[in-house]
Amino acid sequence: MTTAKTADTRVETRSDKDRVVIFDTTLRDGEQCPGATMTHDEKLEVAALLDEMGVDVIEAGFPIASEGDFAAVQEIARRTKNAVVCGLSRAAPKDIDRCAEAIKPAARKRIHTFLSTSPVHMKYKLQKEPHEVYEMVIAQVTRARNYTDDVEWSAEDGTRTDHDFLCRCVEAAIKAGATTINIPDTVGYTVPEEYFALFAMLRERVPNADQAIFSAHCHDDLGMAVANSLAAARAGVRQIECTINGIGERAGNAALEEIVMAIKTRNDVLPFWTGIDATMLTRASKLVSAATSFPVQYNKAIVGRNAFAHESGIHQDGMLKNTQTYEIMTPESVGVKQTSLVMGKHSGRHAFQHKLEELGYKLSSNQLEDAFVRFKALADRKKHIYDEDIEALVDEEIAHEHDRIKLTSLTVIAGTRGPQSATLELDIDGRQQTVQATGNGPVDAIFNAIKAIVPHEAVLELYQVHAVTEGTDAQAEVSVRLAQDDYSVTSRGADPDTLVASAKAYLGALNKLMSKQSRSGEGRRRIHSMDVG
Ligand code: KIV
Ligand code: ZN
Secondary structure (H helix, E strand, C coil): CEEEECCCCCEEEECHHHECEEEECHHHHHCCCCEECCCHHHHHHHHHHHHHHCCCEEEEECHHHCHHHHHHHHHHHHHCCCCEEEEEECCCHHHHHHHHHHHCCCCCEEEEEEEECCHHHHHHHHCCCHHHHHHHHHHHHHHHHCCCCCEEEEEECHHHCCHHHHHHHHHHHHHHCCCEEEEEECCCCCCHHHHHHHHHHHHHHCCCHHHCEEEEEEECCCCCHHHHHHHHHHCCCCEEEEEHHHCCCCCCECEHHHHHHHHHHCCCCCCCECCCCHHHHHHHHHHHHHHHCCCCCCCCCCCCCCCCCCCCHHHHHHHHHCHHHCCCCCHHHHCCCCCCEEECCCCCHHHHHHHHHHCCCCCCHHHHHHHHHHHHHHHHHCCCEEHHHHHHHHHHHHHCCCCCEEEEEEEEECCCCCCEEEEEEEEECCEEEEEEEEECCHHHHHHHHHHHHCCCCCEEEEEEEEECCCCCCCCEEEEEEEEECCEEEEEEEEECCHHHHHHHHHHHHHHHHHHHHHHCCCHHHHHHHCCCC
8 A cells, every 4th residue: 555645635546566667669660760869868868857756667669679779778787776667579599589688687676578469460470370479488488487577468459369368378478477468459450348358358368467567558549548558457468568658559659647647537447547747748758748749749648738728709708717627637737837828039048947947957057058059049049939949959968969960140032033052061070071052942952952962862751840939020930851762860940030940950850860870780891871071
């Protein structure tokens, strides 16, 4: 039993049997989706925040996948203070060994090893007979247990697996030493009633089911990932795998913030609890959005920009009379600070630093100095500076601190009479280079100029603009996604001038691609085809 004080000082008695373990896979399932690539430093920053907010298990990556993944998992293992650090591995012995090596420095470590069990996966993907898969389950869990007592086994495509075979595999995995059994809805196919029944069936039929914790891992292809995960909890599952902002393969994974707040807000029908500090959810959402450059949908539950905005007159009237009329949870409970008109060009360094602390940033003195200079420059150009402006500025500062290629200046000739042209000056590893290029419109001209100075084969997959705040002097935030070979990365740039923001976003993505490639095994070859000299 655990006694906890809630925000309204009610003393709540919680039973350990109702505690749902939050397993965050933002850095593995989230990061592996196209365009969500994070740099090494960004991964460390996200992991530190997950640890601070009370995530129980951090799935830090897939160590065999690349040198970069291995290095990130190892460093997260070294630095994490509270959470269990987990690495993913397939069934192959070398996968498991590599994973074990990466998580070795962790105070609390887990190997998560998986194998497909559905007929379609076994036949076409693995090209194995069920009896061979069954033997592989035993072998993979046994091997993982040589390295740690905390082993999770996943039946990939579990929701499309034959029940008798699933029961046999789960029983064998537990017997071989698995302490957590995950039944993923890999393809986002199940519905809440069915997922509930699946876990109820397993808990009833598998003889040693009480010796492991069952886990839910849901994808959102039919928009039911969160509902399915919560149905699983009602069926006795005590670990939920999820990601910040619901990022992940295809339509994404179950969103951590939605799971946590559904349990908190509807505790009458979902009588569970988690160790998450919900007031950090907004910060986590912003950090992951900044690191991946994946914008958060405006109407996204819990963390979307409009999640607590009341626009219609009837709603506003009700809210003024009593907030409970239209609000089932308060913005403060998820860490939303009321947007305020913060500062202007007369605000000093001290006020700026105070504001950053209020927004949850901890900057080094160099970062603070650079951010302050940029804040002053912005304040000269923009009358009202809001929290969102400062966040965009600081996120950009942190994301691009180590960039090799930086924008020095840009002049664009645009308008009805073409060709539009851009004169661009870049700082590349401390050397200045200037070029002029034309294009089919000003953005095309800028991107052609970048290509002229930094020849590369990356393909532009996405170009998106939105305003950070309101008003014609609002900063534009541009997202750019570039893809080359197996990699695709997204980056954002913010500036009151949309064209400058576009150049910053493109350069950000190029820098990210280079840093990703230089950390991978094949990096050297690819870097040469992206010659920055
Ligand atoms: O969706 C899935 O099946 C997975 C497994 C590797 C757990 O991500
Ligand atoms: Zn998954």
